[in-house]
Amino acid sequence: MKTIRLLATAITTTLTAALAATSTQAQETIKIGMTQPLTGAVAASGNYVANGAKIAVDVINAKGGVLGKKLELILEDNKSNPKEAVNAVEKLILRDKVPLLIGAWSSTYTLAIMPKLIEYKVPLIVETSSSGKITTSGNPWVFRISPTSEMEAKAFLAKYDAFQPGIKKIDFLSVNNDWGRGSADEFSKYLKTKGVQVGSVQFMAPDATDLSAQLTAIKQSGGDTLFITTGVEQMTLALKQAGELKVPHRIITTGGSFPDQLIEHPGPKEMSSYHLLFFSPWFPEKAKYPDIAKVYVDEWTKRKLDFPGLTEGFRGYDAVLTAVEAIKTAGKAEPEALRDALWKTKLPAVNGDIAFIKEGPAGQESGQNEPNIYVVLLNQGKVTMPLP
Amino acid sequence: MADSLDQFLQHIVNGVMLGSTYALLGIGLTLIFGIMRIVNFTHGEFYALGAYMAYMLVALLGVNFFFAILLATAIGILFGAVLEFVVLRRLKTTDIDSVMIVMIGLWIAMQNTEQLIWGGVAKLIPSPFSQQPLVFGPVSVSPLKIFVLATAVILLIAFHFLINHTRLGLAMRSTFQDRDVAALMGVNVGTIYTATFALGSGLAAVAGALLGPVFLVNPTMGDLASLKAFAIVILGGLGSTVGATIGGFAIALVEEFGAGYISADYRDAFSFLVIVAVLILKPQGLFTMKERVG
Numbered sequence: 123m124k125t126i127r128l129l130a131t132a133i134t135t136t137l138t139a140a141l142a143a144t145s146t147q148a149q150e151t152i153k154i155g156m157t158q159p160l161t162g163a164v165a166a167s168g169n170y171v172a173n174g175a176k177i178a179v180d181v182i183n184a185k186g187g188v189l190g191k192k193l194e195l196i197l198e199d200n201k202s203n204p205k206e207a208v209n210a211v212e213k214l215i216l217r218d219k220v221p222l223l224i225g226a227w228s229s230t231y232t233l234a235i236m237p238k239l240i241e242y243k244v245p246l247i248v249e250t251s252s253s254g255k256i257t258t259s260g261n262p263w264v265f266r267i268s269p270t271s272e273m274e275a276k277a278f279l280a281k282y283d284a285f286q287p288g289i290k291k292i293d294f295l296s297v298n299n300d301w302g303r304g305s306a307d308e309f310s311k312y313l314k315t316k317g318v319q320v321g322s323v324q325f326m327a328p329d330a331t332d333l334s335a336q337l338t339a340i341k342q343s344g345g346d347t348l349f350i351t352t353g354v355e356q357m358t359l360a361l362k363q364a365g366e367l368k369v370p371h372r373i374i375t376t377g378g379s380f381p382d383q384l385i386e387h388p389g390p391k392e393m394s395s396y397h398l399l400f401f402s403p404w405f406p407e408k409a410k411y412p413d414i415a416k417v418y419v420d421e422w423t424k425r426k427l428d429f430p431g432l433t434e435g436f437r438g439y440d441a442v443l444t445a446v447e448a449i450k451t452a453g454k455a456e457p458e459a460l461r462d463a464l465w466k467t468k469l470p471a472v473n474g475d476i477a478f479i480k481e482g483p484a485g486q487e488s489g490q491n492e493p494n495i496y497v498v499l500l501n502q503g504k505v506t507m508p509l510p
Numbered sequence: 511m512a513d514s515l516d517q518f519l520q521h522i523v524n525g526v527m528l529g530s531t532y533a534l535l536g537i538g539l540t541l542i543f544g545i546m547r548i549v550n551f552t553h554g555e556f557y558a559l560g561a562y563m564a565y566m567l568v569a570l571l572g573v574n575f576f577f578a579i580l581l582a583t584a585i586g587i588l589f590g591a592v593l594e595f596v597v598l599r600r601l602k603t604t605d606i607d608s609v610m611i612v613m614i615g616l617w618i619a620m621q622n623t624e625q626l627i628w629g630g631v632a633k634l635i636p637s638p639f640s641q642q643p644l645v646f647g648p649v650s651v652s653p654l655k656i657f658v659l660a661t662a663v664i665l666l667i668a669f670h671f672l673i674n675h676t677r678l679g680l681a682m683r684s685t686f687q688d689r690d691v692a693a694l695m696g697v698n699v700g701t702i703y704t705a706t707f708a709l710g711s712g713l714a715a716v717a718g719a720l721l722g723p724v725f726l727v728n729p730t731m732g733d734l735a736s737l738k739a740f741a742i743v744i745l746g747g748l749g750s751t752v753g754a755t756i757g758g759f760a761i762a763l764v765e766e767f768g769a770g771y772i773s774a775d776y777r778d779a780f781s782f783l784v785i786v787a788v789l790i791l792k793p794q795g796l797f798t799m800k801e802r803v804g
Contacts, residue, residue: 165629325774334520334528339770342517366655368650390643
């Protein structure tokens, strides 16, 4: 009996000590909450972004953390589903009490969680989503570092004349959500100003795998250029199937994703595709701050992660750098202080300079960054940067 | 005009390709329901299992592509037999609802296991076929898809032969008509159940192993496959393998033409509209077999 009591006391003491240790440790960290699609239809991209964020946290902690504390990234899977994104964010805010969020990859998931930011008064750094609505709907807790589809279309227009033979008639194959529809609208709008005709506009469900019906219709439309907007998985399928169906178009993908599987398993010989990217790991020297890009690329390669994943991983990396800069500016990790600090935050990052301009209705503006855009060409597993 | 004929022909080819694998999925499910009265929610997971096994064998272990498909199918059959023997056999006396709940549980467990083992990121299975499409006039098809179609058609024919011209097929059909009478006539109903579930699961696995290299492999791929299989089975009539075969091709063609000519946004909706229509006009399905009730 005595032994049991002694044992019980010992266990209780150890447990208490362990709990105390965890709680002091918890006090020493500054938490950042992140939600990404780690499983489901767009899991590839979500994992890249999450890896980028983890690397940034390691890099920051290796340098001593922020405000003398270690940074802690709490990652919640949103399962490529807007409802799950809302659950993930509630968990991060209520259970983990994070003062700042990063997420949620797709515009649809980001739009779904935005009301929660107002409800709980927590700022969100948007790292990927590009639907215009995100920064124009009057949510003062939103700070976007990724470009809007409109910015992407505008930047593309500057490169329009470099495409030879010229772009005369375009078709679209877009994922049927806020992002895909928004992107098709913006690219049509801007290219029409150059007298370009719009042919067939086809949409696909986010989890659709057989796109041959859409591509067959596009093949017959008589256009010369096809814009594809969707996540990595569906983009890979669309490119493979376009090759199989001999779609004659010049293909350009938007949104910053890159079909990395096609490097190892290229499609038919005559097939090539252009990709609008926001970071091009094959040419880190083209980045505005090659030194910052180099640290990121080196750390990524050191962890033996897929090289092409760097094209999206930088989103998570830059989002964490932005969060850290805001925490430094605020001098504390509290939601409202961080929101105010984000307006003053200016930093060099992998994509280039990050700073927020005001967008949306007066008094409730969201923050929007103006990122850099690159165009790469993928041909038989080789990546080049052919445009000036 | 020539252009629209070209487009029509390409849609037909696309639809038939897809239809052949839909038919494989459909007969597997209808067989299990018809003979065992089990609403098999794990069907899509056997489809995913086949695809992941093909991925593991081809991409990770470097096994010959054709042998890998055969092996993936065998694993599907074996796993189906084990599942029937270990779980379903014990539930035989309970009602259809509790079996359904167990099947839903197994579906979730299998899908999460796949996710745990393989991760959430989609995988690509390399195939030995040339990436250059074959061009027949206005229609172009990849050699891989021709292989998939040919294999699926051979399997469909072999399956119909098995059901209609072998002793096992006869035993299956008699169990379908009346389990008790079949048992009285000397059919070992337990063995027939195991064989049925194994065979049905094997058909799902082979569909997954064949379609894996055409598309991508991911842990939730089974959900869409299950949904399609149920749609096909409802269209063709529960328990009718001929119905499931025709239903598979019909659904694929309806989807393909709906998406190509009306609107690709509603691709999946077209097949379900057809099912709603069938359920209103001929609720027992288009090709239901006669069976004794009671």
